[in-house]
Amino acid sequence: MEQMPTVINSLNIGFIQTLKLFFVTLIGSFPLGLIIAFGSMSRFAPVKYISKLFVWIIRGTPLMLQMMIIYYFPGLVLHNNIWGSGEMGRFIAASVSFIINYSCYFSEIYRGGIQSVPVGQEEAGLVLGMTKRQIFFKVTLLQMIKRIVPPISNEIITLVKDTSLARIIALQEIIWAGQSFMKGSHGISGAIWPLFFTMIYYLAFSGILTVLLGKLEKKLNYFR
Amino acid sequence: MSILEVKNISKSFDRTKVLKDISFTLEKGEVVSIIGSSGSGKTTLLRCLNFLEQPDSGIIKVNDDILFDSDDPATFKESEIRKKRLHFGLVFQSFNLFPQYTALKNVMLARELLAKQLPDYKTNKKEIQNNIQKQAEELLIQMGLSDRMDNYPHQLSGGQCQRVAIARALALSPDILCFDEPTSALDPELTGEVLKVIKKLSEHNTTMIIVTHEMSFAKDVSNQIIFMDDGYVVERGEPAQVFDNPANERTRQFLAHYNQ
Numbered sequence: 001m002e003q004m005p006t007v008i009n010s011l012n013i014g015f016i017q018t019l020k021l022f023f024v025t026l027i028g029s030f031p032l033g034l035i036i037a038f039g040s041m042s043r044f045a046p047v048k049y050i051s052k053l054f055v056w057i058i059r060g061t062p063l064m065l066q067m068m069i070i071y072y073f074p075g076l077v078l079h080n081n082i083w084g085s086g087e088m089g090r091f092i093a094a095s096v097s098f099i100i101n102y103s104c105y106f107s108e109i110y111r112g113g114i115q116s117v118p119v120g121q122e123e124a125g126l127v128l129g130m131t132k133r134q135i136f137f138k139v140t141l142l143q144m145i146k147r148i149v150p151p152i153s154n155e156i157i158t159l160v161k162d163t164s165l166a167r168i169i170a171l172q173e174i175i176w177a178g179q180s181f182m183k184g185s186h187g188i189s190g191a192i193w194p195l196f197f198t199m200i201y202y203l204a205f206s207g208i209l210t211v212l213l214g215k216l217e218k219k220l221n222y223f224r
Numbered sequence: 225m226s227i228l229e230v231k232n233i234s235k236s237f238d239r240t241k242v243l244k245d246i247s248f249t250l251e252k253g254e255v256v257s258i259i260g261s262s263g264s265g266k267t268t269l270l271r272c273l274n275f276l277e278q279p280d281s282g283i284i285k286v287n288d289d290i291l292f293d294s295d296d297p298a299t300f301k302e303s304e305i306r307k308k309r310l311h312f313g314l315v316f317q318s319f320n321l322f323p324q325y326t327a328l329k330n331v332m333l334a335r336e337l338l339a340k341q342l343p344d345y346k347t348n349k350k351e352i353q354n355n356i357q358k359q360a361e362e363l364l365i366q367m368g369l370s371d372r373m374d375n376y377p378h379q380l381s382g383g384q385c386q387r388v389a390i391a392r393a394l395a396l397s398p399d400i401l402c403f404d405e406p407t408s409a410l411d412p413e414l415t416g417e418v419l420k421v422i423k424k425l426s427e428h429n430t431t432m433i434i435v436t437h438e439m440s441f442a443k444d445v446s447n448q449i450i451f452m453d454d455g456y457v458v459e460r461g462e463p464a465q466v467f468d469n470p471a472n473e474r475t476r477q478f479l480a481h482y483n484q
Contacts, residue, residue: 124320128334
């Protein structure tokens with residue numbers, strides 16, 4: 001039992017790295033996803049098809065593979081490790097991979113949301129003399145947000161657990177921290193129970209998110 | 225001077241000609257009903273008047289102002305079109321109310337946004353806002369919705385929604401109010417309450433263009449009937465003449481379906 005504080009301390013440090021990756025991914029991929037969504041709806045064919053090709057490649061291959069390529073390729077092939085060394089370099093590479101990957105998923109959700117708002121809404125705004133900008137912000141945006149909250153929530157919950165994939169480039173997130181006690185760390189080795197402890201972190205965090213996202217969904221239920 | 229003058233409007237989608245050389249005039253305070261089978265171009269004509277579609281050729285004049293002239297590209301400018309649209313109001317078949325706003329806010333929104341562009345908006349904000357709200361409330365009372373102002377569209381019946389939509393269009397005081405099959409999405413009971421409101425508007429000399437399949441209503445409320453078929457204005461005249469004594473064989477055939 002005297003091992004407990006040591007383990008909890010390590011897991012906490014790992015979990016902070018997990019949280020950082022989680023929030024950086026959301027902050028980056030929410031807006032980037034919107035740009036890709038507009039790209040894939042573009043009336044300019046090259047932009048549209050390049051966007052669609054990009055989304056296909058990113059969604060069609062494993063995130064773990066993308067992360068390995070993004071992290072190792074510059075150093076091994078171009079002999080220029082643009083990410084820098086150490087934990088910070090791994091964190092930046094992981095963040096870039098996650099942002100690219102999640103923005104592709106978000107872009108498809110956005111696209112669905114934008115296209116599901118009936119065209120009559122825009123037309124009603126137009127005949128009332130509104131500008132396109134006013135129509136987007138005052139009429140369609142909230143309807144779109146309402147429609148995308150459930151699928152976005154799903155992706156957000158998935159992201160909580162996907163952050164553990166960054167283990168593959170040795171990012172010191174919570175799984176890495178828990179696993180270290182199997183191999184030996186801080187004088188503890190062969191211990192598998194810290195891994196079970198990591199589950200509590202994941203469950204607690206995804207539980208909080210589920211409640212918050214559910215509240216948001218309810219809040220938008222005042223209209224249909 | 226006619227309030228509206230439509231001259232030789234034509235419009236194609238891809239290779240299908242939807243409107244073929246449409247011309248008519250409308251006097252202030254008059255009601256014209258456009259009848260005809262589905263696909264005859266009625267809705268497209270209304271959409272052209274509201275600048276939701278751009279005609280391929282022709283001229284549209286309101287109060288002798290040229291709003292659209294296919295030979296003058298300056299009249300297609302997006303920023304100009306926005307102002308020109310305000311001459312017309314449009315009530316849609318499917319209402320198209322904004323679901324996230326109450327009935328009252330639906331009626332107020334467009335005027336609020338326009339008011340923000342006024343130079344004295346910041347200094348007189350409260351007063352302007354109050355005026356807009358007062359006008360919206362009056363319109364909703366006029367539509368018989370005094371107890372529905374704070375309801376959201378999904379809490380209203382179809383007939384109530386359509387009456388909110390009419391109030392919303394009237395809020396901008398358009399010269400000409402257009403209706404695109406305003407009762408086609410409603411059951412007969414709700415149809416009646418909407419038609420009653422439109423009838424009342426006609427008694428107050430609101431200039432209106434009504435696309436409808438309600439023949440007896442059209443006959444009752446209109447000063448002028450336009451029968452369209454296959455993109456043409458086939459027949460145009462006073463209701464009694466068009467309904468009781470149609471000159472064109474196609475008009476006769478069409479009306480026969482309603483008299484059965």
